[in-house]
Amino acid sequence: MKRRATIAVGVDGSWADNGAVDWALHESELTAAPIRAVHVIDDRPPLGAYFDFPGADAAANALVREVCAYLDHHDRPGLHTGVVLSGPPAHTLAGAAGRDRMLVIGRHGHGVLSRLFIGSTAEAAAHESETAVVVVPPKWRPGDPQAPVMVGVDRLDRCAAAVDFAVRFAAERDAPIRLVHVWDVSRTSTRDEAAVLPAAEIARIHHSRHVDEILGRCRSEHPGARFRTELRRGQPVAALIDAATDAGAQLLVVGGRVHGRVRALLPGGTAHGILLRAPCPAAFVHQHERLY
Numbered sequence: 001m002k003r004r005a006t007i008a009v010g011v012d013g014s015w016a017d018n019g020a021v022d023w024a025l026h027e028s029e030l031t032a033a034p035i036r037a038v039h040v041i042d043d044r045p046p047l048g049a050y051f052d053f054p055g056a057d058a059a060a061n062a063l064v065r066e067v068c069a070y071l072d073h074h075d076r077p078g079l080h081t082g083v084v085l086s087g088p089p090a091h092t093l094a095g096a097a098g099r100d101r102m103l104v105i106g107r108h109g110h111g112v113l114s115r116l117f118i119g120s121t122a123e124a125a126a127h128e129s130e131t132a133v134v135v136v137p138p139k140w141r142p143g144d145p146q147a148p149v150m151v152g153v154d155r156l157d158r159c160a161a162a163v164d165f166a167v168r169f170a171a172e173r174d175a176p177i178r179l180v181h182v183w184d185v186s187r188t189s190t191r192d193e194a195a196v197l198p199a200a201e202i203a204r205i206h207h208s209r210h211v212d213e214i215l216g217r218c219r220s221e222h223p224g225a226r227f228r229t230e231l232r233r234g235q236p237v238a239a240l241i242d243a244a245t246d247a248g249a250q251l252l253v254v255g256g257r258v259h260g261r262v263r264a265l266l267p268g269g270t271a272h273g274i275l276l277r278a279p280c281p282a283a284f285v286h287q288h289e290r291l292y
Contacts, residue, residue: 005101006036010093010125011067011082018106019140021067023281025074026142027104030172037067037082038096040089060084090124098130102283107137107275123275126284127256132165134251136281145173147250148228152240153179154255156214162255162285167222169251169283176226178247179214182239183207183231200233207231237273245279253283 009024024035039060064082071080085092097103105122126133149170153159163179170177185200211229218227232239244252254274274282 005033005099007033007102007104008036008038008093008097008100008131009104010106010121011037011039011063012106013063014106014108015063015067016070018108018138019136019281020104020106021070023134023136023140024104025071027102028075028080033101035071035080036100037064037071037080038093039064039067039082039084040092041084041086042089043086044088057084089121090128093121094125094128094130094133100131102132102134103129104134104136107135123272126271126275129284130286132283132285134281134283135275135278137278140281143250144248145250146175148176148178148247149173149251149253150178150180150240150244150247150249151253152236152255153181153211153214156217158287159255161287162253162283163218163222165283165285166251166253167225169253170225173250175250176228177218178228178230178243178249179211179218180230180232180240180243181207181211181214182234182236184233184235204231204233236270237277240270240274241277241279249280251281251283252278253285256284256286 007024007027009020011021012018015021021037027033028035041056041060061084064084068080068082072078083096085096093103093105103125105125107122122133122135126135149166151159151162151166153163156163163177166177169175183203185203208231211231215227215229218225230243232243234242240252240254243249252274254271256271271284275284
């Protein structure tokens with residue numbers, strides 16, 4: 001099978017438990033893509049005088065060798081590689097993965113005396129990375145390969161890259177794709193419940209038509225994919241988390257955008273909430289926009 005673009009996976013001392021390596025290995029087995037284990041030594045000085053943890057380089061290299069040995073044992077020996085880098089963790093990891101197919105990070109992690117890498121870096125890397133970032137919950141294990149791949153959709157011009165990522169991912173597993181659109185009606189403008197109810201029904205019809213338009217575009221652009229839509233009313237994080245849980249989703253994909261040099265994931269803390277609470281791995285995919 002032809003090799004595909006490398007899967008970068010961020011590793012630290014908790015790699016055996018945080019799920020990222022196993023998720024990347026599973027993806028590699030399906031796609032023949034080699035894995036590149038990346039460990040970042042945080043070389044920023046702590047408060048006070050600069051402190052270089054004794055033996056940090058040796059510990060980091062030993063950790064990467066350990067990960068590569070695990071990958072060789074479970075997959076094709078010699079296919080996978082590892083590297084040790086130093087610098088601000090999120091920025092360094094995101095920059096190192098710029099040409100990779102995706103960057104995989106565990107949701108939780110720890111390092112030696114906090115001088116080695118991961119943990120709270122996931123969200124920052126998801127904001128900075130040029131490539132898709134998949135954040136994996138602790139102790140992840142493979143489930144049903146044909147479980148739905150869920151995509152949070154708003155406007156298609158802001159989530160087309162997320163849909164594209166989901167389509168490729170689903171095609172590798174012959175899995176369906178579920179497009180989830182979350183909406184609500186603000187009550188800040190009125191205390192009249194009777195006024196809110198008609199407004200809610202009008203909004204529901206509007207958003208239903210909007211989702212139908214997105215579905216039509218997706219089916220036109222990806223004729224081989226199996227799409228379904230779901231309309232949920234509520235707060236975005238809770239609604240998307242509930243939708244992923246109810247469907248037993250194997251991946252939740254959310255989009256962001258790059259406008260010039262400014263990057264933004266979903267607004268209002270949605271990306272942060274999904275990263276912390278998603279019941280399955282969550283992929284964050286940026287949509288590049290032109291400046292006008």
